[in-house]
Amino acid sequence: MNQHYNKLGFKIPQNYFKESKDQIINSLNTNEKNSTIKNILSIYKYPIAALFIGSLILYNFLNFKTESYEYDQNSPIIYSIISEEDISEEDLLEYFTNNLAINEIKIPK
Amino acid sequence: MKEGALLKLLKSPNSKNKGFNLLVGLYHEKTYWMIRKMVLSHDSANDVLQNTYIRIFKGIENFKEKSKLSTWIYRIAYNECIRFLANESKLKKVELDSNDDNYSRKLYADEYFDAESLSLKFHQILSELTLRQRNIFNMKYFDELKFSEISKITDMNINTIKSIYYSVEKIIKKEIDESTL
Numbered sequence: 001m002n003q004h005y006n007k008l009g010f011k012i013p014q015n016y017f018k019e020s021k022d023q024i025i026n027s028l029n030t031n032e033k034n035s036t037i038k039n040i041l042s043i044y045k046y047p048i049a050a051l052f053i054g055s056l057i058l059y060n061f062l063n064f065k066t067e068s069y070e071y072d073q074n075s076p077i078i079y080s081i082i083s084e085e086d087i088s089e090e091d092l093l094e095y096f097t098n099n100l101a102i103n104e105i106k107i108p109k
Numbered sequence: 110m111k112e113g114a115l116l117k118l119l120k121s122p123n124s125k126n127k128g129f130n131l132l133v134g135l136y137h138e139k140t141y142w143m144i145r146k147m148v149l150s151h152d153s154a155n156d157v158l159q160n161t162y163i164r165i166f167k168g169i170e171n172f173k174e175k176s177k178l179s180t181w182i183y184r185i186a187y188n189e190c191i192r193f194l195a196n197e198s199k200l201k202k203v204e205l206d207s208n209d210d211n212y213s214r215k216l217y218a219d220e221y222f223d224a225e226s227l228s229l230k231f232h233q234i235l236s237e238l239t240l241r242q243r244n245i246f247n248m249k250y251f252d253e254l255k256f257s258e259i260s261k262i263t264d265m266n267i268n269t270i271k272s273i274y275y276s277v278e279k280i281i282k283k284e285i286d287e288s289t290l
Binding site: 010011013017024027028 | 137163
């Protein structure tokens with residue numbers, strides 16, 4: 001820069017160049033750390049996503065329950081369906097007496 | 110330190126930080142003044158300076174050594190200034206061939222501007238120039254860059270640059286002579 005430079009009347013804060021150099025170096029270090037994290041994330045983002053999705057599928061698979069119904073084998077209706085035999089009135093009466101009526105009748109003490 | 114040795118440090122991952130420390134020490138002051146003349150206020154110049162060195166740090170591997178390292182640095186700084194001025198004026202592209210209507214306002218708003226009579230006269234003349242004329246004049250007159258370097262920085266034909274510079278020099282001489290009469 002030549003000697004006419006001061007004609008422009010620009011001033012700077014005291015110790016500006018010393019401080020700005022440190023500021024630049026510090027901002028670069030921060031920037032570099034951030035970009036390292038970004039790089040790591042960009043490299044591993046797909047494996048991480050795949051692992052996450054895989055674990056979700058595995059979790060659901062392990063906890064997957066097929067709905068099963070347990071039938072009352074003593075029920076004459078069920079029995080008749082399974083055995084393909086006709087249901088008799090006697091069987092029905094016996095069943096209801098044993099399983100339903102007893103539960104509904106309150107015997108006074 | 111020679112440019113070749115500095116580049117060797119910069120391009121090796123193990124010594125890049127050390128090399129960059131040296132590079133900032135060598136060039137940041139001159140880069141600052143170049144930026145300051147374009148953006149005018151100290152705070153803006155400080156922001157542009159930081160962005161410039163972040164770009165340099167990220168792009169050093171792409172430096173093809175087709176020009177001097179300093180020329181490459183000033184070119185990045187110049188482009189960063191243009192980007193800053195475009196953002197400031199909320200335009201997509203800065204109009205280099207028109208003059209800055211806010212020149213004086215920016216200058217007086219800056220607490221780091223010493224308004225002496227001679228600098229005021231100088232700035233008055235500079236404010237009447239187009240951005241392109243002003244940049245070329247500043248780079249040649251104050252930063253003492255060669256025409257060939259200015260050509261690489263601004264991506265303009267060297268003869269166009271020479272003709273702009275000499276015409277601006279003539280205008281400034283005439284204005285100063287008239288004011289001192």
